[in-house]
Amino acid sequence: MKIFHKTSDIQNYLNVLKKEGKTIGFTPTMGALHEGHLSLVNESNNACDISVCSIFVNPTQFNNEGDLVNYPRKEKEDIQKLESVNCNILFLPSVEEIYPQENEKYHPPLKGKIVEVLEGEFRPGHFKGMMQVVERFLRIIEPDKIFMGLKDFQQYLLVDKMSKALELSVEVVGVATKRESDGLAMSSRNLRLKTDERKKVVAIFQALSMVKDKVNQLSINELEEKGLEYIKEKIGNKPEYFAIVDADTLLKPTEKTKKLIALTAVFVGDVRLIDNLILNEYF
Numbered sequence: 001m002k003i004f005h006k007t008s009d010i011q012n013y014l015n016v017l018k019k020e021g022k023t024i025g026f027t028p029t030m031g032a033l034h035e036g037h038l039s040l041v042n043e044s045n046n047a048c049d050i051s052v053c054s055i056f057v058n059p060t061q062f063n064n065e066g067d068l069v070n071y072p073r074k075e076k077e078d079i080q081k082l083e084s085v086n087c088n089i090l091f092l093p094s095v096e097e098i099y100p101q102e103n104e105k106y107h108p109p110l111k112g113k114i115v116e117v118l119e120g121e122f123r124p125g126h127f128k129g130m131m132q133v134v135e136r137f138l139r140i141i142e143p144d145k146i147f148m149g150l151k152d153f154q155q156y157l158l159v160d161k162m163s164k165a166l167e168l169s170v171e172v173v174g175v176a177t178k179r180e181s182d183g184l185a186m187s188s189r190n191l192r193l194k195t196d197e198r199k200k201v202v203a204i205f206q207a208l209s210m211v212k213d214k215v216n217q218l219s220i221n222e223l224e225e226k227g228l229e230y231i232k233e234k235i236g237n238k239p240e241y242f243a244i245v246d247a248d249t250l251l252k253p254t255e256k257t258k259k260l261i262a263l264t265a266v267f268v269g270d271v272r273l274i275d276n277l278i279l280n281e282y283f
């Protein structure tokens with residue numbers, strides 16, 4: 001695997017490959033890699049000639065300084081894991097490389113409810129920073145496809161809508177959530193759960209599965225109420241949200257809604273977990 005730290009170096013290398021007609025798949029990450037991340041690289045390997053992964057802990061998307069400082073950094077292990085799945089290129093830039101101008105102004109191309117609801121409501125500023133860094137990476141790497149985990153569904157949707165709004169010629173591919181055997185969505189945050197907490201958090205996937213089972217029997221409000229109550233009872237903490245929305249707008253479903261999704265975020269101790277499940281394709 002080739003490792004680059006400088007934008008100009010990776011661009012020069014990719015330009016040669018692009019001239020040879022090779023297609024480029026790109027997986028952006030913040031490191032501390034697990035099987036979920038590696039499944040994105042596997043999808044990229046299957047769909048493209050060359051797979052590029054980036055590891056960059058993006059300071060502009062943290063709304064909490066402590067979170068940024070404490071974010072796990074495991075460069076050595078990450079490199080081994082990427083090599084084990086035959087990733088071709090790793091981009092490991094410094095903060096100065098990505099943000100050469102201090103205090104630069106950034107105006108996100110997407111605004112409105114889709115950015116403000118759900119994660120947008122509880123993590124103010126997070127999506128602005130996320131879009132800033134993903135746009136920057138897309139302009140540096142200019143991949144044919146970018147691979148985004150559906151675990152972070154709102155993030156996937158925003159990157160898809162952002163790349164269309166900016167007319168970037170990239171296909172945004174959503175990759176299914178990798179789960180532990182009990183259904184818990186894989187996340188680097190799971191390692192911070194205490195033993196008793198780890199046992200309880202299966203309730204998140206159970207609640208999502210329960211509303212999926214009952215989607216044709218109950219109203220949206222009743223389903224949301226059931227999901228909230230189930231998680232509150234099993235985990236002992238009320239979720240920040242348990243919402244059932246149109247998977248294209250993230251707003252309350254209407255008669256035009258084609259795809260319904262349930263999304264939730266809950267604190268377990270000081271660990272914040274998110275998950276979601278598509279409920280049906282044709283409502």
Ligand code: AMP
Pocket residue numbers: 028029030031035036037039040147148149150151152175176177178179185186187
């Ligand atoms: P992160 O490093 O947490 O920013 O995640 C990098 C990418 O991996 C994002 O597109 C995430 O949605 C994706 N990802 C994280 N966890 C999973 C998972 N369990 N299954 C699939 N993709 C995931």
